[in-house]
Structure formats: C-alpha cells, structure tokens
Amino acid sequence: MRLEGKKAIVTGGAGGIGRATSLAFAAEGAAVAVVDLNGDAAEAVAEEIRAAGGTAIAVAADVSSEPDIERVVQTAVEQFGGVDVVFNNAGIIRRTTAVETSVEEWDRVFGVNVRAIFLMCKHVVPIMAAAGGGSIVNTGSGWGLKGGGQAISYCASKGAVVNMTRALAIDHGPQGIRVNSVNPGDVDTGMLRDEARQLGQDQAGFLAEAADRPLQRMGQPSEIAAAVLWLASDDSSYVTGSALVVDGGGIA
Ligand SMILES: NC(=O)c1ccc[n+]([C@@H]2O[C@H](COP(=O)([O-])OP(=O)(O)OC[C@H]3O[C@@H](n4cnc5c(N)ncnc54)[C@H](O)[C@@H]3O)[C@@H](O)[C@H]2O)c1
Incomplete structure (x- = not known):
C-alpha cells in the first residue's frame, strides 16, 4: 500500500476529483480528513471510506477562512497524530470576462482557489517540517498553463496556483516537503x-x-486521483515544483 500509515487532508473532498482522491488515498492505507464546504457530502465520503474498512473523518470548512483552516489542521493532528499529505483541491469557477466580473466574485474565486492554499501551507508546513517532511499537491488546471475564454478570475487564480506551487517547493524542499501541482483538463x-x-x-x-x-x-475523476496518488506517495520522491498535466492531451 503506497500510503500505509500516512495521514492526509483532502479539500473539496466531497466533489468529483476530491472524492475520487479521498477514496484512492484510503484504499492505499492513508487516514483521510475529507474537508468540504458541504459537510453532509463530506461525511458521506468519509462514511464510504469507513464502510470499505478505511480510516476517515469529515470536516465541514470554508477553505478560504483562516480560522477554518486552523481547525482543519488541528482536527487532523488530534485525530490522526500528524499530517503527511495534503491535497489542496477545493475550487470554484466563474465563467465571466473581466467586464462581467464583480470585485466580490473576483475576490471569492481568489479566496477559494489561491488564498486557501497559502493558508493551508502556512499552518501545515510547520507540522510537516517538524515530522521530517511531507507531500503537498495543489489542483491547478490546464487554464493555469494557458488561457481560456470567459473565465478571467479562474485563469488568473489557477496561474497563481501553478507558480505558488513552484515557490513553495523552493522554500520548503530543504525541510523535506515536496510541493507539486496537478493540472486536469475537462x-x-x-x-x-x-x-x-x-x-x-x-x-x-x-x-x-x-x-x-x-x-x-x-477525463474521469479516478484518472486525476491516480496522478495525485503518485505525487503524494514516495513513488515520486524526487519530484517537486512540477506541474503535471492530466488532460488527455488537451493542451498538448
Ligand atoms: N472538472 C474539471 O474539468 C476540472 C478541470 C481543471 C481543474 N479542475 C479543478 O479541480 C478541482 C476539483 O474540482 P471538481 O471538478 O472535482 O469540482 P466539484 O465542483 O465536483 O468539486 C469541488 C468541491 O469543492 C468544494 N468547495 C467549493 N468551495 C469550497 C470552499 N470554500 N471550502 C471548502 N470546499 C469548497 C465543493 O463543495 C465541491 O465539493 C477544482 O480546483 C477545479 O478547479 C477541475
């Protein structure tokens, strides 16, 4: 089992990609904290994992909120005894041009897609560093690597995710923490x-x-989960700062 004994946090864990990855992590031996704005749906995923013999808890949280992120990390540490793997995956999209986008919508997209990853890393990196390392995977997008129509805030936010990932990898590599982005397409x-x-x-x-x-x-959510599992596990032990594209060749 590729994540035997590991403790993982998955945000957006009730959604398509997050659920598939939570199930994949648990099937490979990880204890999983399934985090989502939709607490009932997160609980259903955690229950699905437990019914299959795995270990999981659900945490209802808004990842753009610092108190919520602190609570998520604290809960994982209390329940599991640490955090080895984080999949920063919660995300939202607004299909609007700059002219059509309100400042509030712009800020919300950046709050969920970008600030949340900064906040999670701010609070989880010291825990991983004290334990000797870990693996963080951030969900970017093909639209973080190229532009797309009528999605100005999303494209900007996912570009930020891809480059923030590289900056995090540079800062925290010496602490044994690998940070990569997975970039799905459709x-x-x-x-x-x-x-x-x-x-x-x-x-x-x-x-x-x-x-x-x-x-x-x-793509199917399980195909993204397989890539995230690889980045989360020691199979990718020399991979950090990378932007892995998983999109059926969409931006090739
Ligand atoms: N589906 C695609 O084609 C695609 C392509 C590229 C990138 N992505 C990215 O993949 C990630 C997962 O998306 P998905 O396709 O599984 O979508 P989804 O809508 O099925 O899942 C997203 C999940 O995030 C949760 N969420 C939203 N805001 C939140 C918040 N503030 N706090 C906590 N949880 C929150 C939602 O409740 C939902 O369960 C996103 O970051 C998305 O941008 C998806």
Whole structure:
C-alpha cells in the first residue's frame, strides 16, 4: 500500500476529483480528513471510506477562512497524530470576462482557489517540517498553463496556483516537503455541468465539446486521483515544483 500509515487532508473532498482522491488515498492505507464546504457530502465520503474498512473523518470548512483552516489542521493532528499529505483541491469557477466580473466574485474565486492554499501551507508546513517532511499537491488546471475564454478570475487564480506551487517547493524542499501541482483538463464532475449552466449552454453539447482532444473523451475523476496518488506517495520522491498535466492531451 503506497500510503500505509500516512495521514492526509483532502479539500473539496466531497466533489468529483476530491472524492475520487479521498477514496484512492484510503484504499492505499492513508487516514483521510475529507474537508468540504458541504459537510453532509463530506461525511458521506468519509462514511464510504469507513464502510470499505478505511480510516476517515469529515470536516465541514470554508477553505478560504483562516480560522477554518486552523481547525482543519488541528482536527487532523488530534485525530490522526500528524499530517503527511495534503491535497489542496477545493475550487470554484466563474465563467465571466473581466467586464462581467464583480470585485466580490473576483475576490471569492481568489479566496477559494489561491488564498486557501497559502493558508493551508502556512499552518501545515510547520507540522510537516517538524515530522521530517511531507507531500503537498495543489489542483491547478490546464487554464493555469494557458488561457481560456470567459473565465478571467479562474485563469488568473489557477496561474497563481501553478507558480505558488513552484515557490513553495523552493522554500520548503530543504525541510523535506515536496510541493507539486496537478493540472486536469475537462474531467466529468459537477463543475463542468455548472459551467454549462453558467454559460447558458446545452449540457450535452458542452460535454461533447469537452471531449474534443487527442484522447477524444473527458477525463474521469479516478484518472486525476491516480496522478495525485503518485505525487503524494514516495513513488515520486524526487519530484517537486512540477506541474503535471492530466488532460488527455488537451493542451498538448
Ligand atoms: N472538472 C474539471 O474539468 C476540472 C478541470 C481543471 C481543474 N479542475 C479543478 O479541480 C478541482 C476539483 O474540482 P471538481 O471538478 O472535482 O469540482 P466539484 O465542483 O465536483 O468539486 C469541488 C468541491 O469543492 C468544494 N468547495 C467549493 N468551495 C469550497 C470552499 N470554500 N471550502 C471548502 N470546499 C469548497 C465543493 O463543495 C465541491 O465539493 C477544482 O480546483 C477545479 O478547479 C477541475
């Protein structure tokens, strides 16, 4: 088991990619704190893990809030005895241009997609460093590496995630902490359907367009989870500061 005895935090753990990764971590032996704004859905994922014989707790939290992040880290330490792996994955998208985006929406996207990762690292890095190291994986996006239409705040925020990841890797490598980003493209989750709604587009047409890439299909959450598992585990022991693209060739 690739995460035997490890203690993990997964944010956005009730969503498509977060749930799949929480299940994958637990199946490989990790104790998982499933963190989500939607506490009931997080509890359902934790229960699914426990029913399969794994170890998990749910924590309802808004990752953009410093008191909530402090509580998440404290809870994981109290319940599991430490934190070895963090998957900073909670994210939101607003499909608007600069002209259409309010300052409040801009700040909310940056609060959830960017500030949350800064806050988590601020509070979890000292714990990992004291224990001799750890692995942090941040969810970027293909749109953190190239631009996309009608998603100005999202593209800016995911670009920040990719470069913040590199800066974190430089600062905390000497403490044995690896930090990488996973950059998915068009994965079959609630977020994609929400985008179709926001753009007022027909869902079937939107999803068909999402499949237009070299591998000719959307990704499945489990395929992102497999990449995150690799980055979280010692299998990637010499990998840090990297931006791993998992998108069926979408931005190739
Ligand atoms: N689905 C895709 O095609 C795709 C592509 C590239 C990147 N991503 C990224 O993958 C990550 C996961 O997205 P997903 O596709 O699984 O979407 P999703 O909507 O299924 O899951 C996101 C989860 O984050 C939670 N969340 C939202 N705001 C939160 C907050 N403030 N605090 C705590 N939890 C919060 C939601 O409740 C939800 O459970 C996001 O960062 C997203 O930007 C997704």
